[in-house]
Amino acid sequence: MKQALKSLSLLLFCLFAGTQVEASGGTNPDLTLDAVTKKQGEFFVATVSGTSTIPDLWFNGEHFSMFRQDNGSYRALVPVENLLKPGSYAVLAKAGEWKEKIPVQVASNNLPVQKIWLDEKTNRLKATEEEKAKVKRGLRTLSSIKLWSELLSYPCNGRKSSPFGVKRSYNGAPVSSYHKGLDIAVPQGTPVKSPARGKVVLTGYESNRFHVHGNTVIIDHGQGLTSIYMHLHSISVEEGNMVSKGDTIGTVGSTGISTGPHLHWGTYLYGTSVDPELFVRKVY
Numbered sequence: 001m002k003q004a005l006k007s008l009s010l011l012l013f014c015l016f017a018g019t020q021v022e023a024s025g026g027t028n029p030d031l032t033l034d035a036v037t038k039k040q041g042e043f044f045v046a047t048v049s050g051t052s053t054i055p056d057l058w059f060n061g062e063h064f065s066m067f068r069q070d071n072g073s074y075r076a077l078v079p080v081e082n083l084l085k086p087g088s089y090a091v092l093a094k095a096g097e098w099k100e101k102i103p104v105q106v107a108s109n110n111l112p113v114q115k116i117w118l119d120e121k122t123n124r125l126k127a128t129e130e131e132k133a134k135v136k137r138g139l140r141t142l143s144s145i146k147l148w149s150e151l152l153s154y155p156c157n158g159r160k161s162s163p164f165g166v167k168r169s170y171n172g173a174p175v176s177s178y179h180k181g182l183d184i185a186v187p188q189g190t191p192v193k194s195p196a197r198g199k200v201v202l203t204g205y206e207s208n209r210f211h212v213h214g215n216t217v218i219i220d221h222g223q224g225l226t227s228i229y230m231h232l233h234s235i236s237v238e239e240g241n242m243v244s245k246g247d248t249i250g251t252v253g254s255t256g257i258s259t260g261p262h263l264h265w266g267t268y269l270y271g272t273s274v275d276p277e278l279f280v281r282k283v284y
């Protein structure tokens with residue numbers, strides 16, 4: 001009898017719970033984007049609501065992990081690579097049996113092409129394999145907890161000497177790279193402050209084979225967002241440290257390949273460089 005009562009109350013509970021779900025508008029998942037057109041170097045904010053299964057998301061053939069938000073929906077900030085060909089693409093999401101596809105457009109950011117002529121000696125100066133691998137791994141850090149919750153602040157205040165995204169052609173060849181950050185020209189020794197809460201995932205030193213980046217710090221802000229600080233004079237944090245917005249992480253310098261004291265500040269989503277000033281202007 002006791003068992004039967006238990007079963008009955010469980011059945012009633014299930015019925016009641018089922019009714020409630022229906023009353024609140026059904027359980028069909030829904031994919032939304034903040035816009036259907038983005039420029040090179042920007043990102044789509046993709047949200048899937050109405051699912052308890054972690055959705056999968058694709059853009060231009062690449063898979064992006066989605067992260068659960070406080071309101072129960074899942075989100076991914078999907079980067080549009082700065083050299084991605086302008087045109088028609090799609091964002092596709094799947095969860096269980098459900099899938100949804102939204103056609104999107106990528107527009108050119110019309111940034112100028114900088115023609116750089118290097119002599120053979122400078123052209124041969126390349127990052128060491130170790131430096132490249134460590135930086136790549138740091139920038140691709142994916143952790144599920146979102147550590148930032150407000151606007152990012154500039155890591156130091158000064159003249160912007162080179163904007164994000166300027167395309168580069170070396171020695172007359174087609175555009176093959178671009179400026180993956182914002183340069184801020186300030187005197188050597190100026191403190192560099194973390195623009196948001198995060199965890200230090202890399203400290204690299206010129207004296208330890210960081211020949212191109214120079215003294216470097218990478219911070220993981222969670223849910224695919226990382227930031228990098230290059231050419232530092234000194235570093236005042238260690239790998240594994242948690243930093244708050246405004247904490248000093250080092251000082252501006254001219255280490256690595258650099259023509260004078262400046263901070264190179266980059267922000268990355270899933271390892272792809274996006275314009276850091278997007279995060280200064282709007283909270284994501």
Ligand SMILES: [Zn+2]
Pocket residue numbers: 162179181182183263264265
């Ligand atoms: Zn730079």
